[in-house]
Amino acid sequence: MSIPVVILCGGQGTRMGDTLTKKELVEIGNRPLLWHVMRIFSAYGHNRFILALGHLGDHVRRYFLEYEAMTRDVTLTLARPSEKTTGRSLIGYGNLFDHPAWEVTMVDTGLQTEKASRIGQLRSYLANDERFFVAYGEAVADIDLSQLTAFHQAHGRLATVTGIQVDFQYGVIDAGQEGQVNGFTEKPRLPYWINGGFMLFERPVLDRIVNSREDVDLEREILPELAVENQLMLYRHHGYWQSMKTLKDALDLKKIWDDSAPWKVWS
16 A cells, blocks of 8 residues: 655755755765655655655755656757647657656745654645655665554554664774773674654644644654653664765765665665
């Protein structure tokens, strides 16, 4: 069953440094990172996307408005005699896309709006949906969305968040009380679970957001409230996951894509 996918891509990406490219549009393998996120969902049959725009939202709009012309073979009919070609298109497209048909809705949700309130502003586009995904436009994973959905349906709570574990950014020294160094562990995996996105919400979560005060945060308010009410479950993802917060992350993702493309769950 197809489930609509809300993608949050309104942030400013300040940790990326002084760049004119919106973070979600940084190209990985000649495609924006946002496209990769969408392609993951599309691989599992989820092809209706609602993008919550904010900072540089016009860049995202422009990308999709030009999507066909920039990704397919194009034939232009120029300076046509109107009496001979009335009703014919000026633009003809050739080769097909390498993914199913996508429905992409782009909504301006404000420059400084908190994440949950961005979701709330999409309510008219989710009016007939009892369940929806929420994803970040900057994180990719080799996640099995069928397993995530089955887990969500089985537990019967209102919300599921995908948890991932990350490596400590430094090497760790193993030393005794007297200072004797016994060894080193390079960037060990931390035992904590963090929010990796790829969330699945039932309709009452959207209603809660809409009925909240004017601006409400997802991670600091809505998710903790659901946890207190025993309505939030954690889906543990043990495979590959990476978000793009910095320029280094972008360079790493480009290299990883060229080497192995671990999040390429589509054929």
